[in-house]
Amino acid sequence: MSQRRSYGLGTGLFIVFGFAALVYLATQTSSLSNGSAGDSYLVTAHFANVGQLKERAPIKVAGVRIGEVRSVRLGAHGDVADVQLAIDKQYASIPVDSIASIYTSGLLGDQYVNLSYGSARQDLHQGSTLQFTRPAQQLEAMLGKFMGTGDGADAIGGTYEVTADFSNVGNLSQGALVKLAGVAVGSVESVTADPAQLNAHVVLAIDKKFNQIPDDSSAAIFTNGLLGPRYVEIQPGGSPDMLKNGDQMILTQSAMQLEDLIGKFMVNGSGGSASKNGPAASGSASGSGH
Known part of the structure; x- marks a missing residue:
């Protein structure tokens, strides 16, 4: 009985001391945070x-x-x-x-x-x-980098926006990289469909420190590797005037679809074999005539 009473007393003292410690820590934390408020x-x-x-x-x-x-x-x-x-x-x-x-x-x-x-x-x-x-790094952006989109431009000094219209953007999405000579200079701000022109309207946010891009430069949609994400590559032109906020990039190259690539491969392959077989067949025919 006395042993049980001592256990109960010990438990009670432990709870009391624990609560007192929490109150003390809370008081100290509050005083520390408020101590520098006026300084x-x-x-x-x-x-x-x-x-x-x-x-x-x-x-x-x-x-x-x-x-x-x-x-x-x-x-x-x-x-x-x-x-x-x-x-x-x-x-x-x-x-x-x-x-x-x-x-x-x-x-x-x-x-x-x-x-x-x-x-x-x-x-x-x-x-x-x-x-x-x-700004704060979002989980979606971190996962995007992990999946292979790479690091974007710092954009510490802000960005300026230019637009480009494409007949086909593939699976280009908001947040995709914008590159110049393979180096990230910005990101895709938005991708929307233009009901009047029946094409895709893409807004590019470019880091302000890259402000010497000629205004006759072209924008092309490429794929990072075989199965990687899409990105926009800027190919510099030769104009003395530079892109500025609100400009539109006139020269664009749309995304190449896998079906188109396979189709071209099949056509080129069959065309090449036909051209090789054609002369051989005619040669054998002329030989048999002699």
């Missing part, structure tokens, strides 16, 4: 996609926490998310051209903002805006 300066960053980033998410540099996310809201134009970052004042020497990226802690952890230092002499200050950002 920070606010900067803004615009992201095309924030994923699951939440308020009070950490801001890190080289893995060290230097602040927290103060707010996450949709921008005035509705096309980007405005994220307000509260950075501890002791970290006041952050170059204004630093890059803000949204990363995930581990495989299934919470998301946070990582700052990669730039090289500008001017530092961030209260009210500054980070011009260079990388």
Whole structure:
């Protein structure tokens, strides 16, 4: 009986001490997070996609926490998310051209903002805006890279959009790569059917740092390997004028279908054998005449 009572007493003390430890940790965490609230300066960053980033998410540099996310809201134009970052004042020497990226802690952890230092002499200050950002990586994009679509352009400085019309896009899809000389320079923004022209209307988002592409360049849809994903390859022209936002690429080459390739192979194969048999047959006939 006394042994059972001692077990019950030990269990009760364990629960009490465990609850007290949780209360202590919660209090310490709250005090730590609120302790730097008044000793920070606010900067803004615009992201095309924030994923699951939440308020009070950490801001890190080289893995060290230097602040927290103060707010996450949709921008005035509705096309980007405005994220307000509260950075501890002791970290006041952050170059204004630093890059803000949204990363995930581990495989299934919470998301946070990582700052990669730039090289500008001017530092961030209260009210500054980070011009260079990388949005949150979506699971679909990660799976696409794993399946072989490859890495796209960074597009840190933004993109400009051009259009191209194709008679056949095959299985080209949104998010497919846009390449120049085999190097990714952008991605396919959208693929829609044009009911008036009865063709496919493709919008290409090209990284702004690739702004020296002649406006008479052509766009062709190729396949990455034998069974890989489709992508758009830009073949440069020779015009002195460059592509700019809103331009249309006139010269296009549609996707080649597997059935067409097989058909051409069969036609070429049969045509080649006929041409070889033709002279041989006529030669044998003339020989028999003699």
